[in-house]
Amino acid sequence: MIRRILAVTVKELLQLKRDWRTAIALLGMPLVLLMIYGYALSFDVTDIQLGVVDLSRTSASRRVVEAFLESGYFIRAATLDEVRPTDALFASEAIQAALVIPADFASDAAALRPTSLLFVLDGSDSQTANSILGYARQIVAGTTSEVLDIELGPPLEAAPLVWYNPDLKSSIFLVPGLLAFILMVSSVLATALAVVREKERGTMESLRATPIRAIELLLGKTLPYLLVGSVSAAGALFLAWALFEVPVRGSIFWLAVVTLLFLAGGLGWGIFISTLAESQQVAFQLGLLSSMLPTLLLSGFIFPISSMPRALQIISTIVPARYFITALRAIVLKGVGPDMWWQQAAALTIFGVLVLLAATVRMVRSL
């Protein structure tokens, strides 16, 4: 059994070595994708283009404007004398927000009369608008005592203490999901062509005439890609740490175990597709669709599973990335041990065993 698996593995590795373009794609694709998506995909908002309409023109009003610019979130994109022209600036997307300080701001403030600032927002992207509004509220609250030049009594405050991701950077949250997405797509595609290629070339017919068993052939074809997948997964994790400051707080060993389980499931799924498809083209498309969409939409990568409709929640239980992302966040961000994610690891193991079994049954039937 081992001999035959090894014979197939060696053969696949040699073929991969000859087909160096594919080999490089398999090794490099996850890294390139991580960089592209890692930078493009972010919920953090910075460099907000701010239009400033200071009708007060006092030291108090300038203090407020400075507070906005010093926060690091806002950039002064325009300075105006009246409110009306901001319409055109919003329309041309020259500014995303405008801060309007009324003429009587300073006098009201000095007299301790209730006063307000006008903060205008482009709400067409609600997510970004929400973030900007949050920043603005924070800044205004922080400058009140300074501007009004009074000593405020101790306010009632909820002291926030954010664990695992104190700066609330979205990359810390997104990169583990991104890793799952990239590893799933690349592992499924790696093996989706493995069996169908033999069918197309006609070598399958000869393999069938040998005493080799279906499980030996499938394991032999999965192993080399598990090796390739591990190398590129390690590279992607390193990049996540180096570029996006995703910490690895938990054990590297457990991280490797969970990643291998996930890769095995993806590779098994690819093999299963390969036994179904009759041409490499069909296999490629099936592999891409079946790995990309569920991992993107139903894994909790971007959309939280807990807020999905019940039916989608049920479907998501067969998406392996769901378990991997949960376990990955637990190990990488929270640094917790197997007692906290063993169910996820078990689910990944079950998925891997089931798909390999299904592929073997398919192979045996086609023999």
Add this chain to the structure above:
Amino acid sequence: MSGGAAEARQSAAREIVVSASELTRTFGDFVAVDRVSFEVARGEIFGFLGSNGAGKTTTIRMLCGLLRPTSGKGMVDGFDITTESGAIKTRIGYMSQKFSLYTDLTVDENLRFWAGTYRVWGPEFERRRDWALAVTGLETRRKALVADLPGGFRQRLALSCALLHEPPVVFLDEPTGGVDPEARRDFWDLIDDLSEQGVTIFVTTHSMDEAERCHRVALMHAGRLLALDTIPRLKAVFPEGSVLELGCTGAARAVEELEGLPEVVDAALFGDRLRAVVRVPEAAAAIERSLVDAGFGPVTVRPVAPSLEDVFIRFIHEAEAAESS
């Protein structure tokens, strides 16, 4: 191989290695193989001759345990093809129509892989690899990619890959397609050697030349086995003098005239000569006269030995006649 030697082989204590009885395979309504029965003895080169779609490949695939028969029985080296295909696979070598080689691997790598699937390794593998390299003449090109090898080398390499585990029976499905005549001859010399060593060879072909090198030939047409015998005996269905070669002027036009004559069963043009199968040997003189009368003179007529093709066509005609009556 002379007919006498083949007969001597048959009369000796025959050990049956491959047998089929009433072997049938249907695909939906289509009957690919229709109640085919035969026996093949150890060391025999057994030819399966027929056109494309005659059922040759389907028969071979059933015997190799790759396809379940719809009905009928088959045995290979003592094992039942329906229930013991696992055991059969360790005892046969199979060379499919598409060469079973990985063109992106080298000669050595292919040999190692196929040996691995049969669990041949270590010193045993080295011995068999050296043998394979010797018979293929690839000793100096072990590191060459198969993609870079000419067809003849590939074909012999594919055969030796199927022989690494020294199987007692080899199935070859149209092994010499797309190979030049010289390489084809080398290939058949290798087949003869294997036969001498007691390896049973079951080979399908649609080439009459190749069929001539088999000890016995089965004629297959539309899923049916039309005839099965040694080449001399198959040819003996034609009485001496019933196949004629004719020379005349305007041979291309004379074919039609010839086919229209009542004495002629079949006529064909070969270059500037005509070939005719006649009903009775005595018809030669009458045919010569008819052609001269039709203005194709001067006419020469001489009896020739029937070709395997003549035999094949005759059996097909007979089968079709039997069908329609």
